[in-house]
Amino acid sequence: MLFDDEQKNKLLDPLESMRNHWKAGFENDMDGGTPFWPRYITSDRNIAMTLQPELLKHFIQHSDYMSTNDPRKKAFATFVNSLKTGGRELVIMFAE
């Protein structure tokens, strides 16, 4: 099966690059969070990806998260808003 997406690598714009990456991942129908594309395999054979807080905060500002009534998306936005930026934290998302 194939995901076809008109994305371009923009080296100088990591936000744009990441947005395109998100468009290409699996649509997240489980917790209202970002789309997912595996970057790591754990030794117990689960898949995971990393997310930087800056990108997550950008993601919720540029989508319907600010006006949503979806409780899952509200919870996700609360989680994202609690994260520290500036390289102080890193989020790992596991899909099990």
Add this chain to the structure above:
Amino acid sequence: MLLIVISCHHNRLKTNEKELAKEIKNQESEIKEAERIASENHVSDTLVKTHGGFFYKEDRSVDLKHPPVVIDFSKEIPVRKFKLSNIASKVRYLVLQVPDDSNYFSEVGVLNITLNNIITSNIFGIQRFSRDGKFIETICKNSFSGKNEIKFDNPLGSFFPIETFRGAIHGVNTISNKVFYKYSNYPEEKASLVRFSLKDNSQSLTLAQPVEAGQPETFAKGEIISEGTESLSIPQPELIPVSDYCYASIIPKLKTLERNSLLMITFNLKGDTLCKFKQYDFLDVPITKTLNLGIPHLKWYYGQSSTFKWAFNDTIFRLIPPNRLVPAFIFNFGKYKTTDEDWFQLNIKMHEKLIPNEILEDARYLYIIYDYFPIEKNAKSKLEYAI
């Protein structure tokens, strides 16, 4: 007696000093040229010793009980929207943080996730966390001059001079509760392979660079298993730990696409070469491109098995060290196949070609990202995602 006579014949006394000096100069030039050619042909890795003893012969035979799976890209590939629930039943998040308000994660770097630990590595060093996200310790602290922060909105403005770098930046991998990494000391042109046990909590600092007070500016924890030189001028092979006792060294140079070149070497932890794997995909015509295109070799771990897809070769191999490459998958690209000639020759268009640039594998799927080059004039390549 005969030997002496012959020797005298070839070394008869020179009476003309100028002629003698000229000959010595010529001999020196010849020696230098021979050394240059030898160094080009030699694997540029001082961590690997090419002893004259016993080598294993490479073996690429098929495992008859598990023949390779053929994946067909040559026909039209169905396109559909996938959802996360199609591949997972649960989503979980973990937040990692290095103490003292560190900005360590301004570069994401690479993760190794073992049963009990998460090992993160980037230009600042190697950190160890528990699987529930609790910080445990710094395994390796890197140092370099310049900014110690990557600006998120301007990563290119965060580059630092590599010649000042001391620490681990490549080859950080975990094998059966051990972290293997390469510690590079560019100012002193030294390199060390280090093994750190995740079970032993009493490992001392090594390779520390002392400062007048406080913590050393750089250190490495673990046992040094091999030492050699580090160089900026010679491309270094990629070193991959493949078992408790064995490393693989991937030859980086374009010369690997020439006849009689090597693809990979395996060596033990003493640095002794175990097996040399030959390159069977080579360019028919010398390269015309001056643009420095990378060679898109891919590698990943499936469980503890190191798995390789070499550029322009459609077979995916699992390495059973020291000398077996077992075919696991065969990609049939049909007309979409990118050959080395397509990739490197300027006069060949890449129309309708595709080339994988990232593969990950779990028990059920291969997750593949590849570049596709459309046939339309001036159309740019696009990334496509497939499982």
